[in-house]
Structure formats: structure tokens, C-alpha cells
Amino acid sequence: MKKSAKICLILFVAVVLAAAATLVFLFPPVVETGYEEKVDALSFMENTRETAVPQTEIYNLISDHFNSALPEGKTEKKAIVIGYDGCRADTFTLLDSEHKSAVKTLLADGGNAVFSYCGGVNMPEKNTQDTSTAPGWCSMLTGKWAETHGVYKNYQPKEIEPKTLLISLIEDGKIDSSAFYVSWAGHFSKPKATYINELNYIEENNINSVFLRAENDDGTKANVLADINKADCSDFIFLTLEYTDHNGHATGFSLDNPNYTNGFYSADETGLEFIEAIKSRKTYENEDWLILITTDHGGIRRNHGGPSVQERTTFIVSNKEIAQ
Ligand SMILES: [Zn+2]
Numbered sequence: 145m146k147k148s149a150k151i152c153l154i155l156f157v158a159v160v161l162a163a164a165a166t167l168v169f170l171f172p173p174v175v176e177t178g179y180e181e182k183v184d185a186l187s188f189m190e191n192t193r194e195t196a197v198p199q200t201e202i203y204n205l206i207s208d209h210f211n212s213a214l215p216e217g218k219t220e221k222k223a224i225v226i227g228y229d230g231c232r233a234d235t236f237t238l239l240d241s242e243h244k245s246a247v248k249t250l251l252a253d254g255g256n257a258v259f260s261y262c263g264g265v266n267m268p269e270k271n272t273q274d275t276s277t278a279p280g281w282c283s284m285l286t287g288k289w290a291e292t293h294g295v296y297k298n299y300q301p302k303e304i305e306p307k308t309l310l311i312s313l314i315e316d317g318k319i320d321s322s323a324f325y326v327s328w329a330g331h332f333s334k335p336k337a338t339y340i341n342e343l344n345y346i347e348e349n350n351i352n353s354v355f356l357r358a359e360n361d362d363g364t365k366a367n368v369l370a371d372i373n374k375a376d377c378s379d380f381i382f383l384t385l386e387y388t389d390h391n392g393h394a395t396g397f398s399l400d401n402p403n404y405t406n407g408f409y410s411a412d413e414t415g416l417e418f419i420e421a422i423k424s425r426k427t428y429e430n431e432d433w434l435i436l437i438t439t440d441h442g443g444i445r446r447n448h449g450g451p452s453v454q455e456r457t458t459f460i461v462s463n464k465e466i467a468q
Contacts, residue, residue: 203287230389246415280440397443
């Protein structure tokens with residue numbers, strides 16, 4: 145190489161390095177700080193991240209509810225799972241705001257909140273299934289991890305077995321009807337959707353379960369409220385709201401992002417509308433309701449699926465005590 149060419153190369157490298165350094169100085173990469181401190185300071189949680197319950201506990205809570213005897217004065221059992229998709233646990237630091245809140249309402253009604261985890265195993269071990277939508281909700285609905293239900297990631301259809309509570313509670317004679325309200329197409333509205341086989345099974349066997357997809361959260365909200373407002377509403381209602389997940393993917397899963405925190409407020413206000421509709425039922429006094437709020441996974445930057453604490457920490461809030 146000629147001497148002049150060498151000098152040119154050195155100058156070029158120097159300019160590139162200087163430009164890179166300037167960019168990092170002007171636009172530092174977003175580094176998450178303080179997540180653990182914020183979450184660990186939540187005084188109303190009944191456990192810690194270290195003693196978090198598996199998200200499959202949702203299955204047990206619902207099964208136990210329908211298997212236990214009716215309390216005195218009650219004639220019918222009902223349950224609802226209000227899912228906030230992609231809702232990080234640190235959103236609970238927003239509960240002291242003026243916003244109407246389903247979570248605050250359940251706690252004020254004598255309920256409990258616990259940390260849970262997704263991904264198949266708690267930290268510090270590496271997750272064994274994606275911290276994503278399909279594996280998360282499927283683990284709650286079947287009470288099993290992916291090694292049993294086979295849903296390690298999105299668009300990996302579950303076989304009929306193990307059946308979700310939406311079907312098994314009906315087949316076991318515990319309830320008469322169930323309903324599954326969503327807007328995400330990956331649940332049962334595409335050829336490789338998670339519950340596409342289960343949807344076929346329901347139709348072939350005349351199971352009294354409704355799987356209904358709306359265009360968006362407004363549609364899901366209308367579908368859920370229409371069900372709750374029926375005199376003979378579904379005995380078990382399972383629904384997911386996409387406000388937090390949608391805004392997280394669009395602009396970032398972070399409390400520093402007002403678009404994300406607004407997603408949480410929208411979900412938590414909508415959840416409260418469902419609870420108020422339940423309490424307004426004419427037959428509410430005779431009904432024994434289990435009301436659960438949970439999430440399938442958290443998120444970091446604009447995504448989820450991985451092993452970070454922000455993605456793997458979830459929560460369960462119940463209107464009843466959650467035994468530890
Ligand atoms: Zn999700």
C-alpha cells in the first residue's frame with residue numbers, strides 16, 4: 145500500500161470513529177434502570193419476585209373456584225380472567241394516579257396481588273419457552289408449560305390435549321358455558337393460530353363455548369360487556385386487551401413512554417368497566433364470582449419473548465385471597 149493510501153485509510157477510520165462517538169454522545173442508547181427497585185418497592189404485593197408463582201397458577205385458581213362448594217346464600221359460580229396483554233409489573237407504580245383502576249378496586253374489595261412469572265421457569269434460570277403471547281396464555285389456560293402443551297412460541301398450534309379450561313370445565317360438568325374474547329388474530333383466527341384445533345373441536349362437538357375475535361380493543365370491550373349484561377352470561381369468561389402490548393411494540397415498553405403508560409390506564413379503566421358491569425348484574429348477590437387480572441408477559445424496548453426481568457415478571461390480582 146502506498147504511503148498516501150495508508151494515511152487516507154487512517155483518516156477515514158478516525159472520521160468514522162469520531163462520528164460514532166458523537167452519535168452515542170448525542171443519542172445515548174436507552175438503558176433500563178431502576179426496574180427491579182421500582183417493582184420490589186410495591187408494598188401491596190403478597191410475595192417477592194424470588195417467590196413468584198408460576199403463571200399456570202391461574203389454571204389452579206379457576207379450577208379450585210369451580211371445584212369448591214358454593215358459599216352460603218350463593219346459587220351459582222362464575223369466573224372472569226381480564227388479561228392485559230404485554231403489561232409490565234412496574235405499571236403498578238402508576239396505581240396512585242387519579243385514574244379509575246380495576247386493580248385498585250379488587251385490592252380495595254379485599255383481594256390479593258402476587259408476582260408471577262412466565263417463560264416456564266423463574267429467574268435466574270433461563271426461560272424454557274418464549275415470553276410471548278401464545279405460550280403465556282396457553283400455560284394459564286391449560287395449567288401446563290410448553291413441554292406439555294407444545295406452544296413454545298406464537299403460531300405453533302396446540303393439539304386438542306391438554307384442553308383449555310374453556311372446554312374442560314364444560315366437559316367435566318363444572319360449568320354450562322364459556323367465552324373467549326380477543327382481537328389478536330394469533331389466538332384462533334389464522335391457520336397456525338394457537339387454538340385453531342380447539343375451535344374446530346368446539347364446533348364438531350357442539351361445546352357451548354364462544355370464541356369471538358373483534359377488530360380491536362373497543363370491539364372486545366363491547367363483546368365482553370354484551371355478555372356480562374346478559375341475564376344468563378357465560379359462566380367462565382376469558383379475555384385479552386391489547387392496549388399495553390400494542391403501544392409497547394409501537395413505541396416502547398417503558399414507564400418513560402407516555403404512550404405505554406396510557407395503554408395501561410386504558411386497560412385498567414376498561415377492566416373496571418367489566419367489574420362494575422358484573423356488580424350491576426340483577427343476580428349478582430346470588431353469584432360467587434372469581435375475578436382475576438393478569439398478563440401474559442412484560443416487554444423491553446419494543447419487544448418481548450426473551451429472558452430479561454422486564455419480560456418475565458408478571459402478576460396476578462384476584463378479588464379473593466390467593467393462598468401462598
Ligand atoms: Zn402478549
